[in-house]
Amino acid sequence: MDTKTLEVEVIPPARPGRRRRFNAEEKRRFLAETEVVGQSVSSVARRYGLSPSMLFHWRRLAEEGSMSSLAGC
Secondary structure (H helix, E strand, C coil), rough: CCCCCCCCCCCCCCCCCCCCCCCCCCCCCHHHCCCCCCHHHHHHHHHHCHHHHHHHHHHHHHHHHHHHHHCCC
């Protein structure tokens, strides 16, 4: 009989009331992780304590060709 070991990653919650700023390179790295097979926007967002809607917003900016505006978000 085959037994499979499941891995569970525990992600600590973000501290409330703390505004974080990410530079354009960090945002590009987060977006690149969402494109990896087996990764979802939600899982990447949870890993870094981000809102999935933030990643979708950054993705839309990148697709529109305004990657330079990512530095200001």
